[in-house]
Amino acid sequence: MIKNEVSLTGDRPTGALHYGHYVGSLKSRVALQNNDSITARYVMIADLQALTDNADNPQKITENILNVMCDYLAVGLSPDKTTFFLQSHIPALSELPMYYSNLVTVARLQRNPTVKAEMQSKSMTSSSVPVGFFTYPISQAADITCVGATVVPVGEDQLPMIEQTREIVHTFNRLYGKGKNILMEPVAILPEKALNGRLVGTDGKTKMSKSLNNCIYLKDTADIICSKVKGMFTDPNHLRINDPGNTENNPVFIYLRSFCTDEHFQMFCPVYQNLAEMEAHYRKGGLGDGTVKKFLTDVLIAEFEPIYTRRLQWEQHLNDVKDILYKGTNETIEVTSKTLEAVRSAIGIMKF
């Protein structure tokens, strides 16, 4: 990575954040705080984007803003290293999409696989989809470019948005740059364990999703973790302990591959040295789901207990949480108004 990178990511505040967010993005954001090639880091609460498919329930979004802020601070994002801001309070984020939307065709938006999948899961058709939702990738390009972000730490499902942003930047610079790059082309940073795929829901469905009720949340207590793991799906053909089992698409093992370390085995399950040994035993037969689930519960509690405790502390100091968000938002307004100025003058919007 070259020096002077700027990073930006964000989340829609439609609910508390869960382990899927943690594996998919939060963890790498925290790691990036120690990467000195990044000179500015932004984390945005995407309340405008959340409204694009929740126009009838804005209260849900406002209620969750501080919830998400507490999650951020609990996982270790720190206001000393990261600027937090609220999307709706940045004027440039309403104006930039106006300019960018002239550079994108309807056909291009229709091809975005993430938007397509979301439309399908929300039973939206190409004529019933709200215009704001259909065009949110354009607004997301504004989110990324408004602070000059060069790196975007996200889960794989966000790759189409980054791709679309790059195209918008490319077209913008070609049309208006007069040989200069007014806007920066960002690259995605994917989570380390991306090869394991993203974290599935506790029911084994592709994704953790609040509406599917298959999430474990950062704010879940040890008791709740325990009962959610007990209810997790495993290999449906592993009926008796002695039956050979499948570990590949088995949610319990998918979680272990994401979270457990060899030290966890020493602490909680010393009959195995590492996950490979445990998986081999399960595949051969003779290892029960209950034992594996007990181990997973111990691992999750060890990993998430400190996060949970910090979250409780922030919850008791919500005024401090609000102040962090206000301060970051004000700083971002300053930075983004410079981008807006550069964009307007590149296009040649008349000045009075």
Ligand code: TRP
């Ligand atoms: N689309 C992202 C999500 O659904 C949230 C988001 C909005 C975002 N703007 C962004 C992510 C800019 C990265 C960069 O989670």
